[in-house]
Amino acid sequence: xxxxxxxxxxxxxxxxxxxxxxxxxxxxxxxxxxxxxxxxxxxxxxxxxxxxxxxxxxxxxxxxxxxxxxxxxxxxxxxxxxxxxxxxxxxxxxxxxxxxxxxxxxxxxxxxxxxxxxxxxxxxxxxxxxxxxxxxxxxxxxxxxxxxxxxxxx
Numbered sequence: 216x217x218x219x220x221x222x223x224x225x226x227x228x229x230x231x232x233x234x235x236x237x238x239x240x241x242x243x244x245x246x247x248x249x250x251x252x253x254x255x256x257x258x259x260x261x262x263x264x265x266x267x268x269x270x271x272x273x274x275x276x277x278x279x280x281x282x283x284x285x286x287x288x289x290x291x292x293x294x295x296x297x298x299x300x301x302x303x304x305x306x307x308x309x310x311x312x313x314x315x316x317x318x319x320x321x322x323x324x325x326x327x328x329x330x331x332x333x334x335x336x337x338x339x340x341x342x343x344x345x346x347x348x349x350x351x352x353x354x355x356x357x358x359x360x361x362x363x364x365x366x367x368x369x
Contacts, residue, residue: 220270224343227263230256231302231336235329238309242322257306264299271295278350287346294339301332 234256241249275292279285305328315321 220267220274221347223263223267223270224340227260227267228336228340230260230263232333234260235305235333235336238325239329242325253309257302257309261299261302261306264295264302268295268299278346280350284346284350287342287349291339291342291346294335294342298332298335298339301328301335305329305332 234253237249237253237256240246241253271292275285275288279288308328309325312321312324
């Protein structure tokens with residue numbers, strides 16, 4: 216499961232960021248499409264965040280080969296768990312308080328919750344990127360070109 220972590224994390228970041236943006240847009244520009252986009256992307260992004268934490272916990276043993284990398288991995292793990300719980304709480308809060316949409320206090324709770332969730336999300340991503348760079352896990356240089364197979368017509 217360790218190899219899956221990078222493949223789970225990147226779509227999760229996109230889903231959560233899109234969901235948070237759609238949620239905020241729906242607060243200021245009343246449009247049911249934004250709410251639907253927020254519904255689906257936040258639920259999928261939260262599920263992805265849970266999977267990312269599960270696969271990431273196994274990845275630490277592979278990446279943490281030096282004391283500096285271990286410290287980076289532990290920070291990334293902490294922020295990953297905070298991000299996951301932030302996504303769970305934010306997504307649950309918006310579904311549970313759906314009837315309170317017109318309430319101004321609720322509006323600012325959503326804006327504040329979205330801001331905290333976004334900060335956690337991007338800090339976690341930044342820590343993971345720094346750790347991958349430090350551990351030399353990122354591919355460097357141009358990728359080898361693959362020969363393009365032309366279809367044969369008969």
